[in-house]
Amino acid sequence: MKNHIKFLCIVIAVMLSVLALSSCNKLHFKDYQNNGNTDEYGADLTQSSVFDGMEFDTNYTDPNASSSSKPTYTPEEKEEVNGIKKFYLSVKNLGAVGDGVADDTEAFEKAVHTLKNSGGVIYVPAGVYRLTRGINIPLGVTITGDSPSLKGMWSNPSVLTSAKQEQSASTDFLKTDNFSGSWILVDHGKGDVNGTPAIRVQGNTTVSSLGFVYKEQIPVVNTVNEYPxxxxxxxxxxxxxxxxxxxxxxxxxxxxxxxxxxxxxxxxxxxxxxxxxxxxxxxxxxxxxxxxxxxxxxxxxxxxxxxxxxxxxxxxxxxxxxxxxxxxxxxxxxxxxxxxxxxxxxxxxxxxxxxxxxxxxxxxxxxxxxxxxxxxxxxxxxxxxxxxxxxxxxxxxxxxxxxxxxxxxxxxxxxxxxxxxxxxxxxxxxxxxxxxxxIDSSSSALKINIGKNGHLVLSNSKIKAGNALEAAVTFDKLDLTFTTASIYNTSITGSGTKLALLEKSNITAGCLQFNECTIDDALMTNMSDAKIWYNNSLKTSGGAIS
CATH class of the missing domain: 2.160.20 (Pectate Lyase C-like)
Structure with missing residues (x-):
């Protein structure tokens, strides 16, 4: 009987300890106003969210904010993925405008300051946000927006096969209707590549779905300026x-x-x-x-x-x-x-x-x-x-x-x-x-300049040489080590050029090898160079290269 009573006492003690720990881990904020139910901006601190158990640092005040514009720190539910709710601290809830004109820097800084101890997600809704200072994202804080894209006066990158009509530099490139999704308009750091980046992260974080455009940079102005x-x-x-x-x-x-x-x-x-x-x-x-x-x-x-x-x-x-x-x-x-x-x-x-x-x-x-x-x-x-x-x-x-x-x-x-x-x-x-x-006639399709016993293997490939080139392949050695370049089962095409150019007279035989390759007849103008080896290679016409 005594053993049963002793066991029951132990169980009760453990349960009381668990309850005490659970109480300690609840979300606590400093007592600002109204007996701790709101912060200094009037945000409700009693509601439960995904951030329960984390301690926010809301001790950030904006002395210039009017009572009507004081933002809340209430996390915003954005989506649910695999049954897990995701919450975001929106910069617009902290006073950001996103019109490309207003200075939205303080709203981003408030978001960072709020989440720096707890971790969390800073959400940047669609818009153009002008920043006059760089933002330092601490460990465990993610910043994300809505997928950005360009339109209007801007072009989307592509592989071009013909020339496009030239444009003139203009501030019209900064009109907000040229941008879709979430964009950062960088308005700081001009002239110093080693200055403060627009977004600097400290690890264990994600930066996603943001675009970056610079206020005093081509094509907005007609000069190139260094920026961080x-x-x-x-x-x-x-x-x-x-x-x-x-x-x-x-x-x-x-x-x-x-x-x-x-x-x-x-x-x-x-x-x-x-x-x-x-x-x-x-x-x-x-x-x-x-x-x-x-x-x-x-x-x-x-x-x-x-x-x-x-x-x-x-x-x-x-x-x-x-x-x-x-x-x-x-x-x-x-x-x-x-x-x-x-x-x-x-x-x-x-x-x-x-x-x-x-x-x-x-x-x-x-x-x-x-x-x-x-x-x-x-x-x-x-x-x-x-x-x-x-x-x-x-x-x-x-x-x-x-x-x-x-x-x-x-x-x-x-x-x-x-x-x-x-x-x-x-x-x-x-x-x-x-x-x-x-281009200069010394240019080539493939340039090889290696040493230190290095070795190049190129196989199952294509080399295409233009008419202006002196050679399709140029080869040089940096030192006297056993350095080789071996090309296998590759077609080399071109006209009016040499196949290969050895740039030093002391290159040893066999350092450059074409093995089982197919080579345009027109490229074989220097096939007499004994230092280049052609192992079972053929001309395009079908003739063997000896």
């Missing part, structure tokens, strides 16, 4: 993170100088000075990005973790001449510097200086696995050592309407520089072409 990134996940001495991860998706870039930056370092134009090299930032996902930038659209630097980049469509959003010229001579649509584990899929790029640019940084290289890439630019893609596996893709050198002043155009440039690994390049089922006009 539209979206940045950056590690510096001030902001350090550890494997928190970020998702950036459904983003429209109308005219930023720099679209999306992910990585390390405080100086975006210095590739060798960073706070932390090779930083672990967690898995990063950049999906469904549309539009254009003037300097770089997606910039990844100093990241060791996996970065997934997919469903990207970048091209021209307007046809103001100075915009077309600047982008075609200066922009890298996707740039990667000392970043491993990059996965790319379903990417279309048009009209940049370089479509995909891999450059050395922090004395390191870049690695890419890619499929379904289509890049049409002055240089379709260039590597900088590292590990590359790319298939089912196309790299084309173009000079759209002769806007590109740089006379060197290359479909695919396989280049070495600084490397912490043995460089290795594998391309399968790709098309490489250079039919650009107004």
């Amino acid at each position: 990134p539209a979206i940045s996940f950056m590690s510096t001495r001030e902001y350090t993170y550890a494997r928190d991860g970020v998702v950036i998706e459904d983003i429209y870039l109308a005219n930023p100088y720099l679209g999306i930056f992910v990585g390390t370092g405080e100086n975006l134009k210095d590739y060798y000075v960073g706070q932390t090299t090779n930083l672990s930032l967690g898995r990063l996902r950049v999906h469904n990005i549309t539009g254009t930038s003037l300097w770089k659209s997606i910039f990844i630097r100093g990241v060791l973790d996996t970065v997934d980049v997919s469903n990207i469509n970048l091209g021209y959003t307007n046809f103001v001449k100075s915009y077309l010229q600047y982008r075609h001579n200066n922009c890298s649509d996707i740039e990667i510097s000392r970043a491993d584990g990059n996965n790319m899929a379903n990417i279309t790029l048009f009209g940049a200086n370089i479509g995909i640019s891999c450059v050395p940084g922090f004395e390191g290289s870049a690695s890419i696995r890619g499929t379904g890439i289509k890049s049409y630019a002055g240089i379709g893609m260039q590597t900088c050592t590292g590990q590359y596996e790319i298939n089912d893709s196309e790299f084309a050198a173009i000079n759209y309407s002769n806007y590109r002043a740089n006379k060197e155009s290359i479909g695919l440039a396989v280049l070495d520089d600084e490397c912490v690994h043995r460089p290795h390049y594998m391309f399968d089922s790709v098309t490489i072409s250079n039919t650009a006009t107004g």
Whole structure:
């Protein structure tokens, strides 16, 4: 009997402890007014929501707000997914107007301040929101809007086969009827690429369904101005993170100088000075990005973790001449510097200086696995050592309407520089072409300049050379290591050009090999070069190449 009583007492004690803990975990707010039932803006603090159990920090006051305009902090139910209700803190409930004229910065700051301790979702309804300061999104807070798109005077990116009528720069590009969905009008940071980004995230968050347009940038004005990134996940001495991860998706870039930056370092134009090299930032996902930038659209630097980049469509959003010229001579649509584990899929790029640019940084290289890439630019893609596996893709050198002043155009440039690994390049089922006009005769469809025992394998592909080229393929070695380029089962077409050009006289025999390839007869003007090997390759006419 005593044991039963003892057991019953233990059960009662446990139940009382659970009830006490449950009471402690209820949503508590500081006592502002009306015995704690409302906050200083008059918002009802007693209603239950998905945020129960989280402590909001509502200690944020706007001394300039009138009593009639004081916003509430009441979460807004937006949708239900798989039985789970989603709630949003709408910036319009916090005083945002979204007309492209009013300064909506404070409404965004109030939303951030409210959710910074609890986490949650900042909802940006359809409209154009002018921001005069950058917004810093803390850990665990997501910002999302309604899917953005351009219309009216703007153009949606596409692969162009003919010239479009030029436009004139005009403030009419900022009329709100040119925009659909949720847009951020950036009105700060002019002249400083290292300034405060429009949206800066600190990890464990998502930025989605937002567009970015800049008030003092082509095509609104007729000059190119530097600006900080539209979206940045950056590690510096001030902001350090550890494997928190970020998702950036459904983003429209109308005219930023720099679209999306992910990585390390405080100086975006210095590739060798960073706070932390090779930083672990967690898995990063950049999906469904549309539009254009003037300097770089997606910039990844100093990241060791996996970065997934997919469903990207970048091209021209307007046809103001100075915009077309600047982008075609200066922009890298996707740039990667000392970043491993990059996965790319379903990417279309048009009209940049370089479509995909891999450059050395922090004395390191870049690695890419890619499929379904289509890049049409002055240089379709260039590597900088590292590990590359790319298939089912196309790299084309173009000079759209002769806007590109740089006379060197290359479909695919396989280049070495600084490397912490043995460089290795594998391309399968790709098309490489250079039919650009107004280019230097030293340009080529495929340029190979490798060393450090690096090896290139190109198989089951097509190489197309234009008439203006001196050679379809140019080959050079950086050093005396055993470096080779082997091309298998590939068709090489062109007229009035050479097949290959060896740029140094001391290149050893067999460094460049064409194995079981089909080569246009007109390209065989230098077939007597014994250093180039033709293993079981044929001319288009059917004759063997000996």
